[in-house]
Amino acid sequence: xxxxxxxxxxxxxxxxxxxxxxxxxxxxxxxxxxxxxxxxxxxxxxxxxxxxxxxxxxxxxxxxxxxxxxxxxxxxxxxxxxxxxxxxxxxxxxxxxxxxxxxxxxxxxxxxxxxxxxxxxxxxxxxxxxxxxxxxxxxxxx
Numbered sequence: 001x002x003x004x005x006x007x008x009x010x011x012x013x014x015x016x017x018x019x020x021x022x023x024x025x026x027x028x029x030x031x032x033x034x035x036x037x038x039x040x041x042x043x044x045x046x047x048x049x050x051x052x053x054x055x056x057x058x059x060x061x062x063x064x065x066x067x068x069x070x071x072x073x074x075x076x077x078x079x080x081x082x083x084x085x086x087x088x089x090x091x092x093x094x095x096x097x098x099x100x101x102x103x104x105x106x107x108x109x110x111x112x113x114x115x116x117x118x119x120x121x122x123x124x125x126x127x128x129x130x131x132x133x134x135x136x137x138x139x140x141x142x
Contacts, residue, residue: 002050002052002053003048003050006039006043006048006050006053007052009039010036010039010052010053010056013032013035013036013039013056014036014056014059014060016028016032017029017032017033017036017060020032029060033057033060033061036053036056036057036060037057039053040053040054040057049077050077050081051074051075051077051078051081051083051086051090052086054070054071054073054074054077055071055074055078055086055089055090055093057070057074058070058071058074058090058093059093064097064100064101065101067097068094068097068098068101071090071093071094071097072094074086074090075087075090075091075094078090084117084118084119084120084121085117085121085123087113087114087117088114088115088117088118088121088126088130089114089126091110091111091113091114091117092110092111092114092126092129092130092133094106094107094110095107095108095110095111095114095133096133098110099137104137104140104141107137108134108137108138108141111130111133111134111137112134114130115127115130115131115134118130
């Protein structure tokens, strides 16, 4: 379970990052991103470490290759606590980036992993989204 204080801080930073991006304020975005990154590194390998903070950091990482590295870290942390929700959402986010980077085989593998993890979660719409994207990619490979 993520620490409530950290969760709130991450949530607020995410909202502020979205707003800075929306209005094109790169200086504010960079500062807020640094604040989020500091939360992640300050809590890393402590009892406050949680995949949610790393997933959020990856979500806002502009360099796609670097974002994939951070998602991998988040995935490892989600696996360590066996959080099916996080395993599914992180793998799905990775697949979306892998598609952007034309890494179709990697995206298919990520989506297959997301599907396995999502099997145990309640969000039916998300399961459909995973299935549809996976089917689309598999159809392209034929």
